[in-house]
Amino acid sequence: MQALEEILKHAEFSISQATDLKSLDNYRVQYLGKKGQLTEYLKTLGQLPPEERPVAGQKINVVKEKIQALIEERNTVLINKLIEDQLVSEAIDVTLPGRLLNVGSIHPITKTFNELKHIFSKMGFVFMEGPEIEEDYYNFTALNVPPLHPARAMQDTFYFGDGLLLRSQMSPVQIHAMKKMTPPLRMVAMGRVYRRDFDLTHTPMFHQMECLVVDDSVTFADLKGLLKQFLHEFFETDAPIRFRPSYFPFTEPSAEVDMACLNCGGKGCRICKNGGWLEVLGCGMVHPNVLNDVGIDSEKYRGFAFGVGIDRLTLLKYGISDLRSLFENDLRFLKQFSS
């Protein structure tokens, strides 16, 4: 009996000292296993006098149950500790502030491109592209500007030699279109054009949109209606529009289109140079020579066209005063358009 008490005391101490599940299991084997200390005791029961056996057996069982209970208790403590340690070591600190993302913005010129695409695709126009390095023929000759024609001086062109140049307008794409397609046709071309010019209102590279309609019955009135719808939708205004006679070699008659100043409503201000009108674009009926040259019978078909500076549209729409700020990539300027 004394020895059983000793075993229980030992077991209590060792089990309370077990720091992990493995050592706890070792103790379980040591006391309760097949060759454990208590099992060995049970084996000696037979040596006792018969009248003492029940009491001794009961006592051994009590000790055995106590040790079992101790082991289970310790097991629960150790498992809880294990979970707690894991929670601490794998914790995510949600109080750490997140990293701010630098959100970009659409460039104002791209915004204008997108709006123009939206407006003209609704009206059923097809969009066409052409090369930026162009043949002299497409940029000038086919547009009723033969070599040595004085109108060539209207545009300061970058020449490569060998009859190649950087296109100075989007009109060559119209020539490509008329050569590829048969009327009726409605097309728009938008892209980069180049001229030798650089100041507050000119950059050597800028963007233009040109629009062409060829059909057997189109009139100047159709052109006027189209331009009115386009300008009013683009500028979100119903400001008055006026046509002034002008000259372009590839259209006849030709006109320049003004819109009442968006800033002062026509009263006169710094932006409209006190005139009350803003020059917006040039247009006209396609010159019969241009149609005939690309193989379209000018007796049967008529066309109208207009060209507009995309950068200029952007300046007017967003009230930007210096054209160069569109090309300087100053983030402080560009971020204003991040909506």
Ligand SMILES: [Zn+2]
């Ligand atoms: Zn004004």
